Amino acid sequence: MKTERVVIFLDIDGVLQPLGSEDRFEHDLDELRETLAKKYDNSDYLSMDRYDLGAVFFDWDKKAVERLRRLCIEAQADIVISSDWRSYSPLSRLKDYFRLHDLEQYVVDVTTEIKSGKRYKEIALYLEQYPNINRFVIIDDRHVTDFTEHYPDNFVRCITIFDDDCLQKALNILSKPVATGLC
Numbered sequence: 001m002k003t004e005r006v007v008i009f010l011d012i013d014g015v016l017q018p019l020g021s022e023d024r025f026e027h028d029l030d031e032l033r034e035t036l037a038k039k040y041d042n043s044d045y046l047s048m049d050r051y052d053l054g055a056v057f058f059d060w061d062k063k064a065v066e067r068l069r070r071l072c073i074e075a076q077a078d079i080v081i082s083s084d085w086r087s088y089s090p091l092s093r094l095k096d097y098f099r100l101h102d103l104e105q106y107v108v109d110v111t112t113e114i115k116s117g118k119r120y121k122e123i124a125l126y127l128e129q130y131p132n133i134n135r136f137v138i139i140d141d142r143h144v145t146d147f148t149e150h151y152p153d154n155f156v157r158c159i160t161i162f163d164d165d166c167l168q169k170a171l172n173i174l175s176k177p178v179a180t181g182l183c
Contacts, residue, residue, distance in 0.1 A: 006075050006174055007136040008068075009111065009123050012083040014141030015158045016060045016068065024054030032057060036100070044096060052089070056097045064162040065101045071167060075135075075174035078108040080126065082119055082140070086110040120146040137173045139166065 013019065029050035036053070037045040045053065071077060081094055089097070095104040111122040120143065127133055138147055139156045147155040156169045 003132055004134040005130065005132050006077040007133050008071065008075075008077050008079045008106075008170070008174075009082040009126075009136060009138040009140075010068075010079050011140040011142070011158075012081070012085050014160075015083075015139055015162045016064050017055060018059070018061055018161050019141075021055075021059040021061075023058040024051060027054060027058060029054045040096075040099060042096065044093070048093065048096070049088075052085075053097070056100055060101065061161050065103070067162050067164070067167040069101075069103060071170050071174070072103070072106040074171060077106070077137075077174060079103070079106045080108060081110045082123060082138070087113060118146060119143045120150045124150070135174050135176070137170045139170060 010016075032054060033045050033048065033050055036057075037043050068079075072079065079098075081091075085094065085097075091107070091110055094110065095107050098104045098107045109126075111119075111126045114122055114125065119140070123138060127136070136154055137156055138151055138154055139158060139162060140147065141158045141160075144157055147157070154173055156166050156173070158166050
């Protein structure tokens with residue numbers, strides 16, 4: 001018997017991290033790396049890019065992060081990273097970043113980048129590779145034309161951040177009954 005999955009395809013910039021948010025530059029980012037390495041007993045934090053780590057710690061919108069947590073819990077959903085962050089951070093590092101917000105347990109995978117650079121095609125490939133995904137939502141601030149054309153019933157566009165309206169739309173998408181194909 002196949003285990004059915006619920007997945008959130010997640011962008012980061014413009015969704016969790018407001019565009020133009022640069023609070024990290026007002027902090028000692030080397031000290032942050034040391035503090036986090038001790039707190040999580042994980043020396044990997046010492047070698048992480050301090051600006052990315054600072055962005056996760058200082059610039060990610062706390063309310064957007066809490067809304068994402070609520071979505072994961074209420075929809076019993078996993079997160080698959082479709083953001084450009086996957087280009088320069090392996091899954092293990094992304095999980096370490098999400099650990100700072102106690103969300104690492106939900107991050108399970110990343111989409112594969114393809115030459116066309118079309119994010120909707122990367123998601124289509126992922127869905128093809130994992131046919132047990134029966135419900136999914138795409139949360140992104142860009143690629144609007146592609147997503148509304150190819151996944152109009154699964155796309156949540158974040159205008160400025162993952163706000164309450166985005167959360168409600170995502171919850172509605174993930175709570176729709178799944179067609180079984182039976183009459």
